Amino acid sequence: MSVIRRPAMRVVMVLPYALIVLVIVVDVLAGSAILLSLLAAPAALASATGRPRSVLLVGVLAFVVCIGAFVADEGVTEERGAVALSAVALVALAAAYASDVRLKAERRLVGVQTVADAAQNVILRPVPRRSGHFDLAVSYISATVGARIGGDLYEALPHPGGLRIIVGDVQGKGLTAVGAAVTVLTAFRAAAPADDSLQEVAEHIEEALERREEGEEFVTAVLADCTERGDVTLLSFGHPPPLVRRAGGTVLTAEPEVPGPPLGLPGGLAALHEDGPGRFALRLEPGDRMLFYTDGTTEARNAEGEFFPLPDHTDLLGEPDLADALAGLRDQLASHVQGPLDDDAAMLLLRFAPSTDGT
Incomplete structure (x- = not known):
């Protein structure tokens, strides 16, 4: 049970993909992978509302884009590329774990709220x-x-x-x-x-x-x-x-x-x-x-x-x-x-x- 309202939730769900697109567009226009480090953020954003599988999907997409930017831009050193790829992978795994923890907490909250609603209906009956x-x-x-x-x-x-x-x-x-x-x-x-x-x-x-x-x-x-x-x-x-x-x-x-x-x-x-x-x-x-x-x-x-x-x-x-x-x-x-x-x-x-x- 998310506390984010539906219109806001849709925006949050789109943000990870929008950020990936932004990185691609800026790097193409600049002719250099200047926003490479930002590719670790989409998976973290996705964990706020998404399920672990969808968070990993965002992470894989960001990882692929990171590889593409690293290969396409000869100015990116191997050390910088390795750091960026490692960051994207580690953040994606951590975000997927955080998403799993969040979903379990929400399920427990739904169960508690269901019991509370039943108790409230008994205490204050219509x-x-x-x-x-x-x-x-x-x-x-x-x-x-x-x-x-x-x-x-x-x-x-x-x-x-x-x-x-x-x-x-x-x-x-x-x-x-x-x-x-x-x-x-x-x-x-x-x-x-x-x-x-x-x-x-x-x-x-x-x-x-x-x-x-x-x-x-x-x-x-x-x-x-x-x-x-x-x-x-x-x-x-x-x-x-x-x-x-x-x-x-x-x-x-x-x-x-x-x-x-x-x-x-x-x-x-x-x-x-x-x-x-x-x-x-x-x-x-x-x-x-x-x-x-x-x-x-x-x-x-x-x-x-x-x-x-x-x-x-x-x-x-x-x-x-x-x-x-x-x-x-x-x-x-x-x-x-x-x-x-x-x-x-x-x-x-x-x-x-x-x-x-x-x-």
């Missing part, structure tokens, strides 16, 4: 486009180059009478953050489908985090219990509040008066109780939408250090297709940052869309 009376779409941008998962997490699971959602963000980065995200998602997937309260789901997650032997990461998260009637109960644990865009276009922030503490803090389980902070309730009407997101979205900075003004772009949430709405937000985010993100950014968009026949 959410259903439709669940009961709700339409859903998600977007995830990892700050780690080449990865599709980091410390951010999301899940949406059917529940008797509705849908349950979690969107969260693990403090920290790297594999330890991924491990904490797996712990949270596993606990949520085990507890959310059961006919337990949302409070009990949060307690199940807190217990799972307390059982971890390694890592001290805490997790900000928002849990949502959405009924088929459109009633939504939120539990916020130090997480950015969801945005609600009404069907008429007005926008409100689903923020509790007192946010709850993040999950995974020492003594966090004792702090969880039915009347604890972080609660918010609202009712959705048909066509209303809720955007859940992580702080990698709102804390993305531009060159001037300004945060991404997510509320200023909520008009994009009105797109008929939810995936298009999130794509528009991603485009605005990329335009704001003008470069790679410093943190993962996850977004989950929900639309309350009960069927017209009441089912």
